[in-house]
Amino acid sequence: MPLNPVISKLSGKLVVLASASPRRLEILSNAGLRFEVVPSWFKETLDKSLFKHPCEYAVETAKQKALEVAQRMPFKHLKTPDIVVGADTVVTVDGLILEKPTDKQDAYRMLSRLSGKEHSVFTGVAIVICRDKNSSVTDYKVVDFYEETKVKFAELSEEMLWEYINSGEPMDKAGGYGIQALGGMLVEYVRGDFLNVVGFPLNHFCKQLGSIFNSPPASPAHKIKRDLDEAWTLVNKTTNGDVELLENVKDDSLTSVQEQNVMGLEFAKCNRQDVPHSIISLLDGFKVSKTLFTASKLKVFDVLNTPGGLTLEEVAGQINASLLGTERLLEAAVSLGLLERVRQEEISVYRNTERASRFLVTDSPVSLHGYILHCNDMVWPLFSHLESAVREGTSQHERAFGKKKEDVFQDVYYSKDEVKIRFMDAMHSIARVTGKDLATAFDLSCYKTACDIGGCTGAMAYEFTKAHPESSVTVFDLPQVIEMRRHFQPKENDERVSFVAGDFFKDDLPKADLYILARVLHDWSDEKLHVLLSKLCKMWTPGCGLLVSEILLDEERRRPSRALLQALSMTEGKQRSTAEYSALLDKHGFTLKHVKHTDNLLDAMLFVKEDPNDKRTLLGCSSASIETAELE
Numbered sequence: 001m002p003l004n005p006v007i008s009k010l011s012g013k014l015v016v017l018a019s020a021s022p023r024r025l026e027i028l029s030n031a032g033l034r035f036e037v038v039p040s041w042f043k044e045t046l047d048k049s050l051f052k053h054p055c056e057y058a059v060e061t062a063k064q065k066a067l068e069v070a071q072r073m074p075f076k077h078l079k080t081p082d083i084v085v086g087a088d089t090v091v092t093v094d095g096l097i098l099e100k101p102t103d104k105q106d107a108y109r110m111l112s113r114l115s116g117k118e119h120s121v122f123t124g125v126a127i128v129i130c131r132d133k134n135s136s137v138t139d140y141k142v143v144d145f146y147e148e149t150k151v152k153f154a155e156l157s158e159e160m161l162w163e164y165i166n167s168g169e170p171m172d173k174a175g176g177y178g179i180q181a182l183g184g185m186l187v188e189y190v191r192g193d194f195l196n197v198v199g200f201p202l203n204h205f206c207k208q209l210g211s212i213f214n215s216p217p218a219s220p221a222h223k224i225k226r227d228l229d230e231a232w233t234l235v236n237k238t239t240n241g242d243v244e245l246l247e248n249v250k251d252d253s254l255t256s257v258q259e260q261n262v263m264g265l266e267f268a269k270c271n272r273q274d275v276p277h278s279i280i281s282l283l284d285g286f287k288v289s290k291t292l293f294t295a296s297k298l299k300v301f302d303v304l305n306t307p308g309g310l311t312l313e314e315v316a317g318q319i320n321a322s323l324l325g326t327e328r329l330l331e332a333a334v335s336l337g338l339l340e341r342v343r344q345e346e347i348s349v350y351r352n353t354e355r356a357s358r359f360l361v362t363d364s365p366v367s368l369h370g371y372i373l374h375c376n377d378m379v380w381p382l383f384s385h386l387e388s389a390v391r392e393g394t395s396q397h398e399r400a401f402g403k404k405k406e407d408v409f410q411d412v413y414y415s416k417d418e419v420k421i422r423f424m425d426a427m428h429s430i431a432r433v434t435g436k437d438l439a440t441a442f443d444l445s446c447y448k449t450a451c452d453i454g455g456c457t458g459a460m461a462y463e464f465t466k467a468h469p470e471s472s473v474t475v476f477d478l479p480q481v482i483e484m485r486r487h488f489q490p491k492e493n494d495e496r497v498s499f500v501a502g503d504f505f506k507d508d509l510p511k512a513d514l515y516i517l518a519r520v521l522h523d524w525s526d527e528k529l530h531v532l533l534s535k536l537c538k539m540w541t542p543g544c545g546l547l548v549s550e551i552l553l554d555e556e557r558r559r560p561s562r563a564l565l566q567a568l569s570m571t572e573g574k575q576r577s578t579a580e581y582s583a584l585l586d587k588h589g590f591t592l593k594h595v596k597h598t599d600n601l602l603d604a605m606l607f608v609k610e611d612p613n614d615k616r617t618l619l620g621c622s623s624a625s626i627e628t629a630e631l632e
């Protein structure tokens with residue numbers, strides 16, 4: 001890739017470095033780049049075992065860091081950057097990723113592993129380009145890459161190791177050394193970009209920027225090829241992370257790419273303005289859903305959760321279905337990117353794609369299986385009566401399930417044990433996917449006791465105690481739910497989580513420092529919520545907090561469509577925007593302190609009641625959150 005001039009191309013653009021690393025800052029400012037530093041809040045906690053190669057982990061972490069900042073800035077800083085740059089450096093040796101040492105012993109273990117050996121340093125870099133700054137929707141194009149540099153350490157004596165460790169230098173550095181300072185002594189040779197080892201591959205970065213800003217205008221054919229090669233993500237400005245593609249298409253040449261992203265549908269990759277691809281993909285949406293539901297119900301992804309994959313005949317035998325029907329289902333699943341078909345020794349076998357193994361296999365920790373079955377069995381029938389729902393302005397539980405509903409939980413979901421378990425399983429699977437992000441959305445360290453109101457199976461509570469080991473959580477839910485909780489208990493009993501049965505419209509709530517309302521408020525009308533919120537106020541003491549988690553609509557109530565589609569089958573509830581939730585809670589004296597668009601399925605808001613005598617309500621939980629408040 002030739003190197004073209006780049007720094008001048010960036011003049012006048014708001015470039016943001018999503019990293020607090022002084023070394024990256026120095027490298028980029030020495031190169032003459034003018035930029036702002038907005039450290040990313042993305043926590044480097046991706047599961048490394050899910051990545052085939054360390055460089056993929058570094059690139060994904062860099063991408064998440066940069067996207068988090070790109071999506072946060074329009075709200076928290078009230079400006080949209082042109083470019084956000086994220087980076088993550090990892091050191092690998094003997095197939096292990098070495099991170100920053102936790103203490104001196106850990107530094108000792110790392111450095112002795114590196115002693116006398118060659119290791120690799122990978123830096124993943126993501127360049128997020130934000131477009132359409134003036135419209136209500138910002139779309140993000142992500143260009144990412146990585147650079148590898150080989151470094152060989154000399155044999156290090158014990159004294160050398162300890163002298164270096166005692167200098168304090170290893171502690172904040174990946175792999176436990178800094179090549180640009182004392183750590184330079186340890187290095188025999190470097191093969192590749194030296195600055196990559198320091199923390200940022202400047203040369204590769206400039207080449208990438210050059211190709212972004214100097215590329216000739218693409219012909220339609222080239223453009224579509226390039227678009228197919230690169231991942232475009234159109235992200236709603238106010239919902240961060242909810243991929244909202246179909247309505248935002250401004251350039252028809254992108255349409256097929258976006259449709260593939262959103263639906264997994266493989267449409268003709270052509271640039272025909274007279275072919276209504278996006279409408280057809282909307283039209284086919286129900287076939288996609290039902291294919292996923294059926295494959296999940298027949299446990300196709302569990303059956304294929306075997307290393308070598310299975311032949312068509314083997315799958316058909318295991319799911320007890322016809323050969324022809326199974327073949328059609330598997331072929332459709334392949335076309336949607338849920339399965340792969342590969343040839344092994346002259347025969348074709350099917351196997352799960354990575355995302356199917358992760359999200360569709362029943363016993364994966366983040367399996368959506370329960371939620372998928374709930375959608376098939378409970379939501380699909382409601383949607384088959386959508387026309388009546390629209391005409392009548394009511395939900396269709398009676399038509400779909402023959403049940404008169406006063407209260408959808410008591411009268412529909414909990415009317416039979418089988419339906420109840422399925423509903424609870426659905427809640428459980430979403431809470432397991434979102435729980436950690438919600439529990440760590442803000443600094444909640446000052447809250448020692450929490451009460452998860454409508455906490456269902458306790459999945460969120462367990463994630464909360466994992467994230468805050470000093471805390472305990474009471475799950476408060478209807479007696480019919482609490483009696484079933486053991487079905488969902490984790491293998492290792494967590495005594496910090498307890499369960500209390502009650503009705504939040506009638507009974508007193510347990511006492512706690514932090515109340516959690518996750519996916520509860522959207523189910524109810526403002527009038528009903530005033531009853532629940534009055535109960536909450538009764539138990540409230542100064543310094544308490546309220547963590548609310550919902551899908552937040554943008555203020556124009558246009559997106560995310562996932563929330564608005566869900567509203568179509570609601571009974572008495574409604575989806576609300578941040579301002580609408582804030583106004584609702586304000587009537588009971590709650591003040592919105594922080595909002596976080598988590599880039600997961602649910603967003604989070606933290607409410608407090610302002611009390612001039614209570615430091616926690618003014619400043620947040622700790623000095624860390626004071627810093628956060630100042631950064632904002």
Ligand SMILES: C[S@@+](CC[C@H](N)C(=O)[O-])C[C@H]1O[C@@H](n2cnc3c(N)ncnc32)[C@H](O)[C@@H]1O
Nearest residue numbers: 409427431454455456477478503504505518519
């Ligand atoms: C949509 S689910 C959300 C569950 C959980 N918070 C989550 O995010 O996965 C709503 C929860 O509120 C509970 N619930 C509904 N009505 C209730 C009531 N009157 N009193 C207590 N809990 C109730 C339901 O049993 C259910 O567990």
